[in-house]
Amino acid sequence: MDATAKPIKPALVVEPEVQRPTRAEAEAAVKTLIAWAGDNPEREGLLDTPKRVVKAYEELYEGYRQNAHEILSRTFDEVGGYDDIVFVRDIPFFSHCEHHMVPFVGKAHIAYLPTEGVVGLSKLARVTDVFARRLQTQETLTAQIIDAINDALNPRGAAVMLEAEHMCMSMRGIKKHGASTITQRFTGVFAEETAEQQRFFSLLNMQKS
Ligand SMILES: Nc1nc2c(ncn2[C@@H]2O[C@H](COP(=O)(O)OP(=O)(O)OP(=O)(O)O)[C@@H](O)[C@H]2O)c(=O)[nH]1
Numbered sequence: 001m002d003a004t005a006k007p008i009k010p011a012l013v014v015e016p017e018v019q020r021p022t023r024a025e026a027e028a029a030v031k032t033l034i035a036w037a038g039d040n041p042e043r044e045g046l047l048d049t050p051k052r053v054v055k056a057y058e059e060l061y062e063g064y065r066q067n068a069h070e071i072l073s074r075t076f077d078e079v080g081g082y083d084d085i086v087f088v089r090d091i092p093f094f095s096h097c098e099h100h101m102v103p104f105v106g107k108a109h110i111a112y113l114p115t116e117g118v119v120g121l122s123k124l125a126r127v128t129d130v131f132a133r134r135l136q137t138q139e140t141l142t143a144q145i146i147d148a149i150n151d152a153l154n155p156r157g158a159a160v161m162l163e164a165e166h167m168c169m170s171m172r173g174i175k176k177h178g179a180s181t182i183t184q185r186f187t188g189v190f191a192e193e194t195a196e197q198q199r200f201f202s203l204l205n206m207q208k209s
């Protein structure tokens with residue numbers, strides 16, 4: 001390998017390294033799971049369910065076919081020299097835990113300090129979805145979002161906080177409805193300077209007008 005080549009970060013790997021089964025194989029697997037749950041996959045109400053589930057999976061897991069770097073590649077320089085904090089909070093997301101394939105649902109709060117122009121605000125929400133629409137842990141999701149922002153925008157600092165409820169803890173297992181999990185990661189000046197970190201928290205807690 002060329003010693004200067006930049007290694008691909010796992011966060012930016014788009015395609016899983018597995019052979020994708022055919023749609024028919026995926027539908028057959030759903031049929032098996034219906035029977036495993038205890039129902040009859042041949043009864044009328046369930047006949048089209050494998051098709052619908054596979055179609056839903058295409059949407060729920062579309063992040064595997066998307067590229068965060070591409071989404072963040074379009075930046076705007078004409079922002080009147082603005083170089084202070086850009087903070088988008090309360091971005092709703094849905095993901096699925098990689099242990100049980102059950103949803104976890106919550107909000108992302110994302111901030112960065114621009115250096116080379118700013119990115120469209122919606123792109124921060126899109127990047128959240130690129131990684132949320134995969135099988136995840138909340139920790140990995142947090143790390144992948146901030147890695148993608150750092151990689152694409154080279155900001156002076158970035159901060160990502162996620163708060164979510166995991167249905168695998170509410171609907172099954174320990175059954176603790178309402179428990180929320182918070183994960184956060186700071187890089188650059190948000191990691192190095194307490195004052196910047198405090199600014200993140202005060203904006204996070206600021207009353208909405
Ligand atoms: N750290 C972390 N754990 C998670 C996440 N999503 C689910 N889990 C946990 O993953 C763990 C899997 O534990 P296991 O003991 O292997 O599986 P299990 O027998 O189904 O566990 P229980 O949920 O306790 O019934 C559970 O404790 C879940 O709460 C996540 O995003 N991050």
Ligand SMILES: [Zn+2]
Pocket residue numbers: 097098099100101102166168169
């Ligand atoms: Zn789980």
